[in-house]
Amino acid sequence: MSLTMVLLPVFVEVGLTFALLFWTKGRAKTAEAAEEFGLPTLFYALIALALPLRHADLAIVLLSWVFVVTRFVNAGLLRGADGRQRSLAWTASALVLLAMWLYFALKMLLLL
Template identity: 35%
Template sequence: MSIKMILLPLFIQVALTFVILFWMARSRIGALKAGQVKMGDVALGQTAWPTHAQQVSNNYHSQLQLPVLFYVLTLLAIATRQADLLFVVMAWLFVVSRLAHAYVHTTTNYMRHRFNAFAAGVFILLAMWVIFAVRILLATA
């Protein structure tokens, strides 16, 4: 498997994180300019932001949680030469679940759909880690 194919899902996940970051900044600046919130209201906490700005912010923070395990696993899989076709397919499935989660979280925020997208990503990533660990632990040195 080529390094480009292995890293492409990771690059898409990173791009999603930056898109959400800039969207959050735009939402917050817009809310400040529109007078929906004052700097003093949000200096020590996040609860005063308008609902949509808070949704985007929450999603940004979500992009800095579970995906960290994906980043680490991708680097380990490359370093140990365990990134095969199965790994790449599962990486894409994980990233698609994150895209779906971000979409729902920043639009309708319908909890059932958001949870399903999140849970799918969790179980895909867990399976990726289990497969990786089993391969490493059962490999003959």
């Protein structure tokens, strides 16, 4: 079985997870817990795949740092982050992570 065939269902599941995270965002109090656990898990999975496959390039590293900084803001660990800023930080972190997954998926599926 080719690597592409093995990774394709992973990419589809990641897409579904992002769709559900964005869809449930702000719909209920319970969605907040799902959002917090979903993003770090997707981040760890991406890095766990990219490293052994030797696709953790400069773009992945830079986007990883942007993701981590937005997570600090979202967690309220940076001074002056109010509720609105934290919500925007969550959205920013989710979009950065989505960009990372799209970049990784395109590299893997198109063998770049």
